[in-house]
Amino acid sequence: xxxxxxxxxxxxxxxxxxxxxxxxxxxxxxxxxxxxxxxxxxxxxxxxxxxxxxxxxxxxxxxxxxxxxxxxxxxxxxxxxxxxxxxxxxxxxxxxxxxxxxxxxxxxxxxxxxxxxxxxxxxxxxxxxxxxxxxxxxxxxxxxxxxxxxxxxxxxxxxxxxxxxxxxxxxxxxxxxxxxxxxxxxxxxxxxxxxxxxxxxxxxxxxxxxxxxxxxxxxxxxxxxxxxxxxxxxxxxxxxxxxxxxxxxxxxxxxxxxxxxxxxxxxxxxxxxxxxxxxxxxxxxxxxxxxxxxxxxxxxxxxxxxxxxxxxxxxx
Numbered sequence: 001x002x003x004x005x006x007x008x009x010x011x012x013x014x015x016x017x018x019x020x021x022x023x024x025x026x027x028x029x030x031x032x033x034x035x036x037x038x039x040x041x042x043x044x045x046x047x048x049x050x051x052x053x054x055x056x057x058x059x060x061x062x063x064x065x066x067x068x069x070x071x072x073x074x075x076x077x078x079x080x081x082x083x084x085x086x087x088x089x090x091x092x093x094x095x096x097x098x099x100x101x102x103x104x105x106x107x108x109x110x111x112x113x114x115x116x117x118x119x120x121x122x123x124x125x126x127x128x129x130x131x132x133x134x135x136x137x138x139x140x141x142x143x144x145x146x147x148x149x150x151x152x153x154x155x156x157x158x159x160x161x162x163x164x165x166x167x168x169x170x171x172x173x174x175x176x177x178x179x180x181x182x183x184x185x186x187x188x189x190x191x192x193x194x195x196x197x198x199x200x201x202x203x204x205x206x207x208x209x210x211x212x213x214x215x216x217x218x219x220x221x222x223x224x225x226x227x228x229x230x231x232x233x234x235x236x237x238x239x240x241x242x243x244x245x246x247x248x249x250x251x252x253x254x255x256x257x258x259x260x261x262x263x264x265x266x267x268x269x270x271x272x273x274x275x276x277x278x279x280x281x282x283x284x285x286x287x288x289x290x291x292x293x294x295x296x297x298x299x300x301x302x303x304x305x306x307x308x309x310x311x312x313x314x315x316x
Contacts, residue, residue, distance in 0.1 A: 004029070004251045008140070009244045010237055013058050013100065013122040015138035017065065020098050020124060020173055026069070026181035029248035034068050034188050035061025038249035038265070039195035040298060041242075043214040044161075046207035048230060049221070051242025051272055053195035054210025055202030057162040058101065058120065062170070064191065068184040070177035073098075077168035081152040084167035089128035091171040096136075097125045098170040099155060101163055106154035107137065109144045118159035119237075125169070161205070185252050189305060196302035215295035219288040226284070234279055243273035261304035268297050 014031040025031070032038070040053030066073060076087060091097045100122030105115050107123075126143075127134040133151040137144050156166040179187075198210050209217055221227075246269035253262040271294045278286035 005244055005247045010139070010241045011244070012138050013062055013098075014065075016098050016100070016122045016124050016136075017062065019136055019138070020096055020170075021069070021071065024175065026184070030181045030185065030252060031065050031069075032245055033249050033252045034065035034184055036064055036188070036191055036195050037061055038245040039192045039301075040211050041214045041218075041294070042204075042211075043209040043217055045205040046209065046217070047227070048233070049214060049218040050238050051245065054198050054208065054214070055204045056195060058122070059162060059168075060202070062098075064188070066170075066173075068179070068187050070179035070184075071173055071175050073170045073174070074172040075168065075170050077165040079167060081149075081156065081167070084155065085128060085133075085148055085152055087167075088125060088133075088169060091169065092125055092128050094172065096171075099123055099125045099135075100168065101157050101160050102151075102154040103157050103159060104139075104154075106150065107144075108146045108150045109137075109141055110139065116159050118161070120157070120160045120163075121154075182255065185256055189256075193302055193305050196298055196305070211298040212295040215291045215298075219291040219295075222284050222288040222291065226287075231279065235276075239272060239276045239279060243269050243276075246272060257309035258305065259310065260307060261301060264297055264301040264304050268294065268301070271297070 011028050011032055014028040014035065017031055018025040018028045035058070036056060037052045037058075040056070041049065041051050042054045042056070043049045063075075078084075079087070088097060088099070101120035102123065103116045104110070104119035104121035105113055105117040107113055107121070121137075121139070123138070124136040125133060126136060128148065131148055132145050133148050134143060134145050135151075136142050152167075157163045157168075158166070196211065221230075246265050250262045250265035250269060253265055271290055275287055275290050278284070278290065
């Protein structure tokens with residue numbers, strides 16, 4: 001049985017998109033699932049393990065979720081910092097703007113900021129003045145302000161690996177089709193199956209592994225001695241967001257009647273969430289064992305999604 005998690009968590013782009021869409025937005029949990037993020041695991045460049053699919057990144061996910069929900073928007077990026085700030089200022093005159101990815105470590109209102117660490121983040125920009133930028137930061141900072149120059153430096157996102165051009169923003173959201181959350185989730189399932197199978201059309205860093213291979217290789221990395229920087233990323237971010245994504249996936253699959261797939265997603269959520277204790281305590285044998293239990297579940301989830309709900313199976 002799945003119990004929906006309610007609480008804090010690093011759902012920055014899902015929460016930001018929900019703010020932009022306002023009263024017509026589905027819950028952030030649904031948005032997160034529509035991005036495709038729960039459907040897999042990847043070991044980027046053979047070094048950084050994350051609980052999202054092989055070749056996936058938040059930019060791909062956001063575009064997918066926006067389209068599945070029946071919306072479209074203008075996406076702009078590039079240019080100089082002054083030009084980008086001027087573009088952002090003009091866009092904010094017509095409504096809030098979804099900005100990102102930004103460098104989380106350079107958002108000066110966040111405690112401990114001041115150093116770029118390659119941590120991606122998304123915010124909703126409300127207003128750009130002559131010297132300051134006003135944002136709703138879903139990390140827990142409504143109406144936060146920071147100097148315009150500091151915002152631009154974070155917005156440049158120099159260390160964010162998947163960002164091709166700096167100063168990316170989305171604005172001018174228009175609803176072209178009314179799509180219910182349930183219909184959007186149904187439409188997202190073929191992409192979920194593709195992510196689990198390993199999409200050949202997405203670019204990945206050399207040495208990147210996906211799904212079961214990623215879990216097995218990460219277990220070996222743990223046994224060989226996990227990189228301290230990777231351990232920090234896992235402790236602060238990767239495990240808890242991975243478990244939450246899977247928990248939300250289970251709830252969404254349950255709402256569609258995919259009981260077998262829901263059961264696999266619940267199992268995955270429990271395994272991934274269960275990594276946090278051993279990770280922090282330094283129990284690396286338990287951490288490696290959990291990753292090995294996780295490895296075969298990705299093929300099982302894909303098979304359950306292909307099979308579909310019992311009523312559809314019995315009708316064919």
